[in-house]
Amino acid sequence: MSQSACLTSDLSSFSPEPGTTMSPSLITLLGVGLWLSQWIRAQEGTLPRPTLQAEPGRLIPHKKSVTLRCRGFPGAEMYRLRREESSQHIDVPTSGREAEFPISSVTPDTTGKYRCLYKNQSHWSEPSEPLDLVMTGWYDKPSLSALPSPEVFSGENVTLRCQSQQWYEKYVLDKEGGANPSYIQVTSPFADFHIIEVTAAHGGSYRCYSLHSDTLYEWSAPSDPLELRVRDASRQDYTGGNLIRLGLAGLVLLILGVLLVEAWHSQRGHLEAAQKPLPRQSNQA
Incomplete structure (x- = not known):
């Protein structure tokens, strides 16, 4: 060695315990x-x-x-x-x-x-x-859209489409704060970046660029930013369950209302029949 x-290796033994503060002399020594x-x-x-x-x-x-x-x-x-x-x-x-x-x-x-x-x-x-x-800024900026929507639930799939007015051989998708951009090589006026089973980590602001394969360091102007919003799927299930329960409760209330109205009309009919005077019988000599 x-x-x-x-x-x-020896210096690592001077590491303080979690939650403690390193003294100035120890910092200097390190x-x-x-x-x-x-x-x-x-x-x-x-x-x-x-x-x-x-x-x-x-x-x-x-x-x-x-x-x-x-x-x-x-x-x-x-x-x-x-x-x-x-x-x-x-x-x-x-x-x-x-x-x-x-x-x-x-x-x-x-x-x-x-x-x-x-x-x-x-x-x-x-x-x-x-x-x-x-x-950047060597070509006109492309547009960036999310299919089917920029708001998705975790676990779903989403496609980010970078669209240009001209044909390019490469497209780049860059996430703000991300480590490395994603590249797609395709001769087309657009490129699709597929994100499978979206997680919360995929949320954020995205931009895309277009470029030619023979000038790899000369990119277009960046697209307008697209904000990808990822919602918790468990909350979606919870909300869906609540909607189902509310719908069933409303249906029960509607049925009860119909039954009450029918009972009221039936009772009213009986009362009107009871209060109606009987026809007089004629006296025969």
């Missing part, structure tokens, strides 16, 4: 331990992999700005940003834990798959996980 692995483990790995030539993020996000409207932030080792001497579609790279000398790479205007020439890495002494880290920088 390496020294860094042992140190990380921070120093993390830094020390990374320093040991740097001496061994295995630097931790950096992370690459885009702010305000990876979907940027045409000609708007974005900042790519690479976060790595505190003792890094240089950060490098690479675009896989190009042989060029950008180096930023720094002694900090992160470096910023601003892009003032996103165009087709700046979109693509990016990675970053950093240098410590004579060692370069492994590249970060790829980040896809996408430009």
Whole structure:
């Protein structure tokens, strides 16, 4: 087992019990331990992999700005940003834990798959996980609708249809706050995204995009948002049972009402017959 692995394992024993508060000295000790483990790995030539993020996000409207932030080792001497579609790279000398790479205007020439890495002494880290920088607003926005309805009960099926005025080879469905968008490859003016057995987790705001297969990082403008509302099926059953019971109760009341009216008319007829004077009999001499 390496020294860094042992140190990380030992530090885990300092974790506080649930519900307790970590003291400042313990927080400092954990921070120093993390830094020390990374320093040991740097001496061994295995630097931790950096992370690459885009702010305000990876979907940027045409000609708007974005900042790519690479976060790595505190003792890094240089950060490098690479675009896989190009042989060029950008180096930023720094002694900090992160470096910023601003892009003032996103165009087709700046979109693509990016990675970053950093240098410590004579060692370069492994590249970060790829980040896809996408430009939106390159084509007219499509429309997004829910079939049969944007309000469904849990357990039901729903289809989200992305409709364009032109034919495209790819369509993308993106959920606000979702991890990864969904792709459909189909040459058509529309694409159907089927959600089978909807759960509460499927609820939220959706948008869709259209694009061509030869320009994967140039998307249309986003559709207007569609709010998918998922209702609890158990409440539906409960409401249905109540409606059935109310309907039966109403039917019973209606029958009782009819019987009461008939009884009243029958009683009234008997009373009128009893009160009617008998015909007089003629006296015969």
